[in-house]
Amino acid sequence: MDRITHYQGVVEDITELKLVEIERREYEQKAQLSSRLASIGQMSAGIAHEINNPLTGVIGFADLLMERKDLPDDIWSDLEIIHKGARRVSEIVKRLLTFARQDKAERDYVSINEILETTIRLRAYDMETGNIKLKTYLDPDLPIPWRLVVNSSRCSLI
Incomplete structure (x- = not known):
């Protein structure tokens, strides 16, 4: 039997190389996940938009019909169910x-006046149909502490 009595070789520590490879794979996985989430976000926004358009009409017409006093109770009750269901779908959207x-985590300096004015404009239909009158007295020269750092794309969801 032949026995190996000695050998010769080169030893190289590849620990650093392996760590870099693992880190690269993690970054690739994070990038893929981020891309998938962005796609899901875009798809969600598109679906929400497609649902919101007809839903606005359903809610608006239900509101108008519910203001009528000449509707039989059973129809008014059905309208109330339609209205509540449409509002529920609106919240889901x-x-x-x-x-x-x-x-989208973009942050902007925004005046609290701008936030209030935008929110009031967005809720104008609800206030009008609810016979709500709102008067505002906003100071156009608010000092700096009344400027907020916000995510402006989310601010309209107030």
């Missing part, structure tokens, strides 16, 4: 849009 916008 808002949450879907919130999810879709989560990756």
Whole structure:
């Protein structure tokens, strides 16, 4: 039997190389996940938009019909169910849009007046149909502490 009595070789520590490879794979996985989440966000925003358009009409017409006094009780009751269901879907769509916008973390300095004015404009239809009158007295020259750093894309969801 032949026995090896000695050998010769080169030893190289590849620990650093392996760590770099593992780190590269982790970055690739994170990039793929980020890309998938961005795609899901875009798809969610598109779906929300497609649902919101007809939903606005359903809610609006249900509101108008519910203002009528000449409707039989059974029809009014059905309208109330339609209205509540449409409002529920509207809330789901808002949450879907919130999810879709989560990756947009752009921050801006915004005046609290701008936030209030935007929110009031967005709720104008609800205030009008609810016979709500709102008067605002906003100071156009607010000092710096009244300027907020916000994610402006989410601010409209207030």
